Amino acid sequence: MRRGSLAVRVVGVLALAALIPTLAIGALAFARTRADLEREVTRGHLALIRALGAGVDATLQDARRTIEIAAATWADARTQAEPTDAADGRATARLRARLERDVPVIARLAIVSPRGTPVAGGPLPPGVDLGAGSFGGYVGDAGFGDGGPRVPLVVQARSRTGELCAVFVAEIDLAFVSTALRGARLPAGAQVVVVDGRGTTVAGSDPAVVLGADRRGEPAIARALGASAEGHLTEGGVLAVYRSLSSYQSLRGVRWAIVLTQPEHDAYAVAVATQRLTLVVAAVALLLAIALGALLAARLTRPLVALTARADAIARGDTSAAPVVRGPGELGHLATRVEEMAVRIGERAELQTALARGDRLASVGVMAAQVAHEINNPLTTVLGYAALLAEDKADDHPDRAGLELIAAEATRMKSIVAGLLGYARAETAGDRPEATAPGAVGRLVAALLAPSVRKAGATLTVDLDGAPPIAFDSHALQQVLVNLVTNALHATPGGAVTVAWQAAPGGAVAIDVCDDGPGIAPADRPRVFDPFVTTKAAGVGTGLGLAVVRHLVTRAGATIAVDAAPAGGARFRLTVAAAPVVPPPGDA
């Protein structure tokens, strides 16, 4: 495909048509995919930490309810906090031991009186109060001892009447939180930590997490501790979602938070892979589209290219019949119309040429008749007197040569006048074609031209015997053959001239006059039939012979063409329709 051609432009348009929506839809899909994925990832992570937080909450609530029931049962058995006797003291000790044994998250249990004095298990841990205003208990902030992270769970022990008898303070071992987090099926690369209200790490899904570390400086932790509910942020290539555990409104500690962090490249790994795959698929699809577009464009524009070439040929004047360009739909229709148009243009050109030639020939005919009429008689007089004067002169008379020259030139002028008269006669000859036997005419022509043939030192072979009768006036045929043979003798002095016939398509008869002379150049062939056009030396021809031939042929409805003879000279082919067979009288 040439640069700038229609096919290249069609491919370009197709590529653009494919590329622009692909890029637009792709960009939109990428943007939407990223936004949707971020939202979904965030939502999923939030759901995960909500579930994890709820699990932690449920464990703490279970512990609280268990201790609450134990405390209420214990309180119902007495009206004051302190054990009243040794048996009561042993029962209290058994209760503590059983709770510590059956509720695994309880690391230690202490009982204090409403005034804060120890009843069993030691004094209140530092920072722990009796739960005034707490509706019965609470979870405090984490502390770290030898056994790991601990959190106080305070439960008020009230008797059956609702009266406060004591306060149960359980140290909850938060190792269960880390265990739960490590058992969770976290997303790739994700970590979950739980921090207390001071930003201290209480639990983590990663065994490498340092419990007790102060993480308030981390953006996600700081944001989580400063938030009322839940949220997310992305910073430093890490996606973080967090939830304030206080938002459960349970007994859990104040400002506790659960935070999930995940590197962005892990969080959006699927999206990145999908995007890459999409890019590859889009690129392949685009290339395929362009390749198919190129093929389609070439196929689509092929008829157009052929039509363009045909139009160029028509513009150059080649209106000869050509195969109709095949094309789909409108292209095929256009090709048919173009061919029809070419035919009409050719016909019109021929018509115009014929009209022009007809006018010229008519003018020549009129002029020839007038010239012949006006000149012939004076020439006869000049010739006669020249002959008479010459007869009276001896051969060595000094005037004799001049008189003979006058007679010769006058004879030559009569020849020209005779040619003009012949052309003029051709104007009226052959209007009524008759059935003519070419063989007889051929023999007559051979006899007529025998002197000229001898004079030219050439040979003439006429073989028209056996040719069927043709629809051509016999005199016109004789004139045509005489002119053609004379023309050939001029072209090939000392050469060979043949006149032969052969059957032509459609029952016509083709009569060829060939010589072995130099032939006629292809460029001159269209003009050789024009009047006064001759390739002979000056004074040899009048330029009217072939014009008379074509005029006679055209008037008879026959055709005459010139090309190269097989022997190398010129060949004039006269194609004439066979004469209609006339039924014998009485057949009608």
Place this chain on the structure above:
Amino acid sequence: MDRRWIARAVVALVAGCGPAPAAPAPPVRFMHTLSPPEAAALDELLAGRAEPVERTLLPFSRAEAVVGATLARADDCPDLIRVDATWLPALAAAARLVPPPPALAARDWTPAARDLATAGGALVAVPMSLDGLVLVRPSAQPAPTPWPPSSLDALEAEAAAATQGARHGLGLRVDGYWLVPFLRARGADVADGGRGTLGIDGPAAEAALAELASLFADGIAAPPAPPGAEAETEAARFHRGELALLVTGPWAYPALATPGPDGLTGLDVAAVPGAPRGAQLLVVPTCARAPERAWALAAELTAPATQVAWSRRLGLVPTTLTALAAAAPLAQATARALADATPLPRHPLSAALFDDLSPAVAAVVAGDATAAEALAGVRRAWTRALEAR
């Protein structure tokens, strides 16, 4: 060297030698006990604020203790705190609060709101919203007659009349705060630390508690909700039509009412005779790092436009006359219903009274104790508390 590069270098040098940009101010730290709908409204309000606000949600049940301990330590101090009005006397008595600036103090606070924000005769807080117990019923249902009930007896009678099948005449919480109207109706009250009276040391208090328990026993009041699920249970019953009347406060409106163009709708509000009245207040502690910016935030949160918007969205009762005049109908009705309500005794002890009263109410309603037994325990606890004071 190209002149343009020299000029750029000079400009860069001059710019680099200029005064260093001021470090951004640390965010204002706001500690609150807002409900989830209120917290969402707060987040939206502060979303477009230039100065960031760090919000910390405290569970209501621990908030007083945490605030008290935090302000006592003064090492990790918030700048602004939303507190219940019952906590104010203790904070003021401990001289933990910075009084609001005159311009803010001079706002057209409603008398009831200004009263609840006052301690020791001085305004020490900015009232954010007014609350208390009111009587609520679905406005689509026919109103009981007479409406509103003129007394607690009338209210109980109407509730009894409305009780039918699975439908209960009244929704009550098993909570000492809900006992207050019954105590007052029978001539008793909660302890008044200022006067040194227990308030429940007579038969009237026992009668009031027994009367409350009998409403549950007789099926007039809906069965007690599971502990910790009171709000959700009430809302579900209300929407199912199982409650003819509900004693609750404005904090429950978002779950009970229907949002409309003029605010929450679908509720008819009336006064509960003898009901307590309270408020949510904004205070700035003396340990605040940025008290001026904290008061500026308080001014924003109590601006009439904000109060009107929140009255429509949340049903909160505005605390300024300007906002109240333009508030949503539900909020205005609540303000009228609370007009005759009486605040709890203005004493540091008042908030802690319910630690012992509520379990006693629960014991009696559950049938674990008689009113006399339960109140005896409460008297012992309150006596200890008064003695401790």
